[in-house]
Amino acid sequence: MILNLGKINFTLILQQKIAEKVVDTLDENVWQKVREILIFKLELGAFKISILSLLIVIVTFIITRYALGLITKLITGRLEKDNVPKFQSLLSFIKYFIYALVGVVVFQMLGINLTPILAASAALLVGVGLALQTLFQDILSGVFILIDRTVIVGDIIELDNKIGRVEEIKLRTTRAVTIDNKVLIIPNHQYLTNSLYNWTQNGKSTRDAVTVGVAYDSDVELVKKLLLQAVNENESVLQFPEPIVFFEDFGDSALNFKVMYTIGNSFTGATPRSEIRFTITKLFREYNIQIPFPQREVRVFQDQGTNKI
Numbered sequence: 348m349i350l351n352l353g354k355i356n357f358t359l360i361l362q363q364k365i366a367e368k369v370v371d372t373l374d375e376n377v378w379q380k381v382r383e384i385l386i387f388k389l390e391l392g393a394f395k396i397s398i399l400s401l402l403i404v405i406v407t408f409i410i411t412r413y414a415l416g417l418i419t420k421l422i423t424g425r426l427e428k429d430n431v432p433k434f435q436s437l438l439s440f441i442k443y444f445i446y447a448l449v450g451v452v453v454f455q456m457l458g459i460n461l462t463p464i465l466a467a468s469a470a471l472l473v474g475v476g477l478a479l480q481t482l483f484q485d486i487l488s489g490v491f492i493l494i495d496r497t498v499i500v501g502d503i504i505e506l507d508n509k510i511g512r513v514e515e516i517k518l519r520t521t522r523a524v525t526i527d528n529k530v531l532i533i534p535n536h537q538y539l540t541n542s543l544y545n546w547t548q549n550g551k552s553t554r555d556a557v558t559v560g561v562a563y564d565s566d567v568e569l570v571k572k573l574l575l576q577a578v579n580e581n582e583s584v585l586q587f588p589e590p591i592v593f594f595e596d597f598g599d600s601a602l603n604f605k606v607m608y609t610i611g612n613s614f615t616g617a618t619p620r621s622e623i624r625f626t627i628t629k630l631f632r633e634y635n636i637q638i639p640f641p642q643r644e645v646r647v648f649q650d651q652g653t654n655k656i
Contacts, residue, residue: 407453408446415442443518481536485519488535492516497538498545503614505544506533512614526614546613552585553613557623560601562637567594567602570636574606577626583619585609601639 419438492498502513504523511523511531521538523531546553557578561570571592578590590608597603610619631638 404450404453407449411446411449415445481534482519484536484539485534488537488539489516489518489521492521492535492538497543502548503546505546506537506541510546510614526617551613552609552611553616554607554609555613555616555620556605556607557620557627558595558603558605559624559627560598560603560638561631562639563600563602565602565636569634570602570604573630573634573636574604574627577623577630578606578608580626581608581619581622583610583612583615583622585611 415438498504498513498516498521500513500516504511504513509525509531511525513521513523515522516535519535521533521535523533525531557574559574561567571594574592575590578584579586584590585608588609590606593605593607595603595605606623608623610616628638630636
């Protein structure tokens with residue numbers, strides 16, 4: 348009985364040793380296969396990169412992306428609400444340079460030679476560069492816009508007789524919204540090649556004006572008084588600086604006046620202009636001041652010899 352128990356114990360121990368040996372062998376084989384896969388190099392022409400290096404590059408870019416997102420949240424959390432879009436626009440330019448810098452550093456640390464890729468793609472890059480000159484102009488113009496602050500998010504601009512409020516400045520284009528809620532996409536190079544009017548660079552309030560002509564027999568002092576009254580009654584007009592009336596010129600059939608005033612929101616300037624014109628028309632009718640229309644005198648000559656006109 349004792350011998351049988353000894354044989355059983357010996358058999359169990361032997362089986363356990365064999366199982367451990369098999370597991371160790373399997374583990375070694377698995378790790379060996381994993382190492383072989385990781386050090387396997389992918390060949391892309393003259394460029395070679397191992398799967399392990401490729402994974403490191405991917406992980407590095409993922410970490411960089413989340414790091415930039417965390418930094419953005421930390422900084423925007425301390426900025427004023429009006430400055431957040433400005434910082435986000437600036438970051439959209441900087442992040443491309445950060446990605447490029449991180450890529451170069453990682454490739455250098457891994458000992459990957461980028462010279463074959465750059466040499467092979469040199470001719471292609473030249474052709475692409477010639478074909479994408481406008482794109483590069485847009486990108487450089489966008490950088491200049493942010494550096495010299497010609498235009499910032501929230502500005503009201505006029506370009507090629509188009510008026511809009513800047514909502515976002517991207518790498519290549521600027522996105523603006525017009526007064527009728529249409530999206531205006533402006534290539535950034537147009538800022539450098541065209542005349543740009545920035546209505547709000549000196550502040551949100553801007554000067555505006557309404558012109559009108561009156562008959563020659565009108566009381567000019569009364570006209571001045573009524574124009575100031577029409578402007579001051581409008582809720583959109585600021586009291587400082589005070590509105591002012593200019594007697595501009597003696598026209599062909601009218602005395603021309605201009606009343607200038609200041610409004611706080613130039614983006615909706617068309618509304619107070621229209622309201623002021625309605626008020627001027629009403630006041631002029633009450634005080635019998637005529638707004639003349641152009642008149643032409645036609646003379647007819649008759650040839651007495653032929654009785655022809």
